[in-house]
Amino acid sequence: MTLLDGYNTAKKLNHELKLEIDKWKGLKKPTLAIIHIGNNAASLSYIKGKISAAEKVGIETKLIHLKDQISQKEVEDNILILNNDPQIDGIILQLPIPKHLNKDRLIDLISIDKDADGFHTFHQGLLYQSRETMVPATPLGIMLLLETYNIKLNGLKAVVIGRSNIVGSPVSRLLQDAGATVTICHSKTKDISAYTKDADIVVAAVGIPKFLKADMVKKDVIIVDVGINKVEGKLIGDVDFEHVSKIASYMTPVPKGVGPMTIHALLKNTVKLYVNTMKKRNSI
Ligand code: GUN
DSSP: EOOOOHHHOOOOHHHHHHHHHTTTTSOOOOOEEEESOOOOHHOOOOOHHHHHHHHHTTOOEEEEEOOTTOHHHHHHHHHHHTTTTTTOOEEEOOOOOTTTTTHHHHHHSSTTTTTTTSSSSSHHHHTTTTSSOOOHHHOOOOOOOOHHHHOOOOTEEEEEEOOTTTTTHHHHHHHTTTTTEEEOOOOOTTTTHHHTTOOEEEEEEOOOTBBBOGGGGGOOOOEEEOOOEETTEEOOOOOHHHHHHTSEEOOOSSSSHHHHHHHHHHHHHHHHHHHHHHHHHHHH
């Protein structure tokens, strides 16, 4: 089994991104704004990871931390300020956000020219037409990892477990665009093994620790594990790594698999937005 090493792949790709950013010395630095509402511990740790990776490659970050009980209007005002701030190239709203807020409305208020997560309806619409767009970070990171290992998806049977707007749905579309025949399963799928056993590649993004077991996959399957479940203080994926790794041909570990690739993709998206904006201003 070959380990799909997201940690070292992201390190290499982040270094390449840094070299690109270094070319613009003397100009305004690419800048990512992160809106964090409340005190979700997991979000806090992801945000720290994003900020530290951004700093290493030369992307500035601006963290806007808003209190849990903030009103919809106040969050909207914050987004509008960032939309109109010429210093800011990318904006992300860290999810999840408190339930009293209208998430969809907030995401769609982010300027499409600054939507570093690619969550805006406009970008999702382009994605589902297989057109050039901002691709959400986790799906983009997964595709870059598979590309790095020269894994050809054309003609493969892919099963995606999970149907979220952040991972399951967009990664399904990207796999399909790459020539795979894709089946989307989820927590309600009956007899899920019937699908996963037939798959050449499984992307597990269901959020249930060790959901995918060795007897649910065929020999030489390619496994991408998106799960980050905290169990007794440890990070556990959606795949039973110990047993499935004995059957798989390629497999991502958890941690150090998809996670660092997600962060790389977010940085890459931020640079893409920066370049677009700077070109529009005739600055580069
Ligand atoms: N929460 C979990 N994953 C993500 C992500 O990729 N972007 C944002 N903004 N929030 C998340």
